[in-house]
Amino acid sequence: MFIGIHAKTLLGNHSMSHHEFKVDNKTGKNKYVGSWSENTSMAVNLPFTVESLKSVLQNGANPDQSKYTHQDIAHWCDRFFMAMFEIDTDNAMDIATGVGTDVDTQWDMYLANTYSLEQLKQLDFSQESMPIEWFNDWLKELESA
Numbered sequence: 001m002f003i004g005i006h007a008k009t010l011l012g013n014h015s016m017s018h019h020e021f022k023v024d025n026k027t028g029k030n031k032y033v034g035s036w037s038e039n040t041s042m043a044v045n046l047p048f049t050v051e052s053l054k055s056v057l058q059n060g061a062n063p064d065q066s067k068y069t070h071q072d073i074a075h076w077c078d079r080f081f082m083a084m085f086e087i088d089t090d091n092a093m094d095i096a097t098g099v100g101t102d103v104d105t106q107w108d109m110y111l112a113n114t115y116s117l118e119q120l121k122q123l124d125f126s127q128e129s130m131p132i133e134w135f136n137d138w139l140k141e142l143e144s145a
Helices: 050-061 070-084 091-114 117-122 132-143
Strands: 002-011 014-023 034-037
Touching (some): 034 117, 050 070, 070 091
Antiparallel strands (some): 002 014, 014 034
């Protein structure tokens, strides 16, 4: 089993993501795969609210008119989840927190499943886009709350 280390760092108005995969200690199991770091992205400076989440998802669903890249949105969603993780919230915020973590997780999985390790090491992540339908589905999930 691979142990994944995923670290995001906020640097002023920018954030950066680093992914590293290591083998666990069981002999004869998986081999070391490698690591990649995302280039820095602009931080989305919105409060961590359900309305802000809807706003960033609407931007994701309309990338040609958005001021945020899908990378920016995924990183904001990660920070949203981390900010709400240990706070007692109502049902709507619980659903929103689940959506936020799903956006960030799907971003990571989309990259890992779409590109080879060598491609990921060279990629300009700000130019990558997840499927628009995913953003529409996340918006529907929020509306059902």
